[in-house]
Amino acid sequence: QVQLVESGGGLVQVGGSLRLSCEASERTVIGYNKGWFRQAPGKEREFVAAIDVSGGITYYSDSAQGRFTISRDNAKNSVYLQMNSLKPEDTAVYYCAADRGWEWHRTYGMEYWGKGTLVTVSS
Numbered sequence: 001q002v003q004l005v006e007s008g009g010g011l012v013q014v015g016g017s018l019r020l021s022c023e024a025s026e027r028t029v030i031g032y033n034k035g036w037f038r039q040a041p042g043k044e045r046e047f048v049a050a051i052d053v054s055g056g057i058t059y060y061s062d063s064a065q066g067r068f069t070i071s072r073d074n075a076k077n078s079v080y081l082q083m084n085s086l087k088p089e090d091t092a093v094y095y096c097a098a099d100r101g102w103e104w105h106r107t108y109g110m111e112y113w114g115k116g117t118l119v120t121v122s123s
Helices: 027-031
Strands: 004-007 010-013 018-024 033-039 046-051 058-060 068-073 078-083 092-099 117-122
Touching (some): 004 092, 018 027, 018 033, 018 092, 018 117, 033 068, 033 078, 046 068, 046 078, 058 068
Antiparallel strands (some): 018 078, 033 046, 033 092, 068 078, 092 117
């Protein structure tokens, strides 16, 4: 069973940066597209960013565009989310996901999910 394990969350001040990591337990998902979602308290889970298998194609939500960067290292079976210029509204649990498709609007339809890492942006 594939496991995705996120790390790198924590408490950061407004305007600060964090880098999230997600490592997969099985090399099977090297051939999967990867994405990051987030869920703020009392809100629905929402898409943040995605990257294709090769790392050559990326896709961002409007809120992430220009501030966040998704990347992957297939040798380490990992995907990353560099988050800069953080705002209080970025506070959420961030989830890593892996899927063979590219339909990131299917928020709960991803094949594999991590358990999440909490990011708190304080003002």
